[in-house]
Amino acid sequence: MxxxxxxxxxxxxxxxxxxxxxxxxxxxxxxxxxxxxxxxxxxxxxxxxxxxxxxxxxxxxxxxxxxxxxxxxxxxxxxxxxxxxxxxxxxxxxxxxxxxxxxCPRCQNTGWVREPADGDTAAPPRKCACLVQEEIDDLYRAAGLTGPLREQTFEHFDITVYPPECRKHMEGVRDYCRRFADAVASGDARSSLLLQGAVGLGKTFLACAIGNRVIAAGKTVGYFTLPEFVELVRAEKLDEEFRSSTMQQLLDADLIILDDLGAEKVTEFVAQELFNLINLRLNRQLPMVASTNLRPSELEDVYGERIASRLLFGFEALTLQGEDVRKVLRLRSSEA
Structure with missing residues (x-):
C-alpha cells in the first residue's frame, strides 16, 4: 500500500x-x-x-x-x-x-552539512549524503518496491534465460523499457506502457526495473499488484479521509505501476475505481505501467470495454516472448 x-x-x-x-x-x-x-x-x-x-x-x-x-x-x-x-x-x-x-560524523545525524563561512557570507546548509540515501530508501518504501523487488533492475535482467530465437526481441523490449524509465525520470514521459505476455516471461521484473530506475532519480512511484489495489479500494470504502488522501497520491505520483492485472476478479466498484485512476492519469498525461497475462479479448471480459479500450489503445503495448523464466532458472539450479 x-x-x-x-x-x-x-x-x-x-x-x-x-x-x-x-x-x-x-x-x-x-x-x-x-x-x-x-x-x-x-x-x-x-x-x-x-x-x-x-x-x-x-x-x-x-x-x-x-x-x-x-x-x-x-x-x-x-x-x-x-x-x-x-x-x-x-x-x-x-x-x-x-x-x-x-x-554520520559529517552531519552529526542531523542530515544537513554546514560549510565554513566564506568571509562574511555563510553558505546555506546542504543535504548530507546520508539524508539523501534515507530519502531514496523512503521513496522505495512509499512505492512498495522493497525486498527482492528492489533488486529487479535492468542491470540484473538476464537475457540468456530466454530461448535464442527470442533474445533479440527481448533485448528490444528491455531497451524500450529502459528508455521509457529514463523519460519518466527526466519528466519527459507523456505516454504509458502495457507489458503483455504469458506467465513467467519477466513482466513483473521489467515493471520493477522501470520503477527502480525512476526512484533512483528521486521521483515518486506507486507499485501495486491488482490484489493490493483491491485491498486499497476496500480500505478506502471504509475511510473517506484515507480515500481522498491516498487517491490524490495515486494521481500525483510521477509513475504508477499496476502489476499482474487479471490475477483477481474485480467487483463493479473496484473496476470503477481502476477506470477512474487509468482514465485520469491518461487525461493528465501522467505515465503508468501495467502488466497482464490476459489476451486482449480476455481483458474486455474481465474489466469491461472501457478499461480494456484504454489499456489497449491508450498505452504503448510490448509483448514479451519466450518460455517460463522460472522453469529455466529451476533447471539451471538442478544442473549446477
Missing amino acids: MLSLSALASERVRRREARIRQLERERDEREAAIFARIPRLAEIKELQSEIGLDVARLYLHRPTRFGKSFEELKEWSLQLSREREELLRRHGIDPYELEVHWD
Missing part, C-alpha cells in the same frame, strides 16, 4: 531526533562512569564551562565569576585541557569515549 511521503518525511525527522537523543544518552552514560572513576575530570568540565560563560560576560561588559581577563581565561582553559589529556592518558581512556559516537 502506498505510504504518504509527508508522513514518511515526518517519521524521518522523528527517527533522526530519537537517534540523536539516544547517542547523546549513551555518551552521558559513558561520561558518568568515567567521572565516577576520576572526579577531577568532572571538575575540569565544569570549570571550562564556567570559563566559557565568563568570556561571554566580558564581551557583554558584565561582572564575571572569576575576575580574570580574556588572556588569563584563555591560558587557564589551556592548562585545564592539558590536565584533562594527561588524566585520560594516565588512566588509559580514549578521549573519543567522552564524545558522541555519531552514525
Whole structure:
C-alpha cells in the first residue's frame, strides 16, 4: 500500500531526533562512569564551562565569576585541557569515549552539512549524503518496491534465460523499457506502457526495473499488484479521509505501476475505481505501467470495454516472448 511521503518525511525527522537523543544518552552514560572513576575530570568540565560563560560576560561588559581577563581565561582553559589529556592518558581512556559516537560524523545525524563561512557570507546548509540515501530508501518504501523487488533492475535482467530465437526481441523490449524509465525520470514521459505476455516471461521484473530506475532519480512511484489495489479500494470504502488522501497520491505520483492485472476478479466498484485512476492519469498525461497475462479479448471480459479500450489503445503495448523464466532458472539450479 502506498505510504504518504509527508508522513514518511515526518517519521524521518522523528527517527533522526530519537537517534540523536539516544547517542547523546549513551555518551552521558559513558561520561558518568568515567567521572565516577576520576572526579577531577568532572571538575575540569565544569570549570571550562564556567570559563566559557565568563568570556561571554566580558564581551557583554558584565561582572564575571572569576575576575580574570580574556588572556588569563584563555591560558587557564589551556592548562585545564592539558590536565584533562594527561588524566585520560594516565588512566588509559580514549578521549573519543567522552564524545558522541555519531552514525554520520559529517552531519552529526542531523542530515544537513554546514560549510565554513566564506568571509562574511555563510553558505546555506546542504543535504548530507546520508539524508539523501534515507530519502531514496523512503521513496522505495512509499512505492512498495522493497525486498527482492528492489533488486529487479535492468542491470540484473538476464537475457540468456530466454530461448535464442527470442533474445533479440527481448533485448528490444528491455531497451524500450529502459528508455521509457529514463523519460519518466527526466519528466519527459507523456505516454504509458502495457507489458503483455504469458506467465513467467519477466513482466513483473521489467515493471520493477522501470520503477527502480525512476526512484533512483528521486521521483515518486506507486507499485501495486491488482490484489493490493483491491485491498486499497476496500480500505478506502471504509475511510473517506484515507480515500481522498491516498487517491490524490495515486494521481500525483510521477509513475504508477499496476502489476499482474487479471490475477483477481474485480467487483463493479473496484473496476470503477481502476477506470477512474487509468482514465485520469491518461487525461493528465501522467505515465503508468501495467502488466497482464490476459489476451486482449480476455481483458474486455474481465474489466469491461472501457478499461480494456484504454489499456489497449491508450498505452504503448510490448509483448514479451519466450518460455517460463522460472522453469529455466529451476533447471539451471538442478544442473549446477
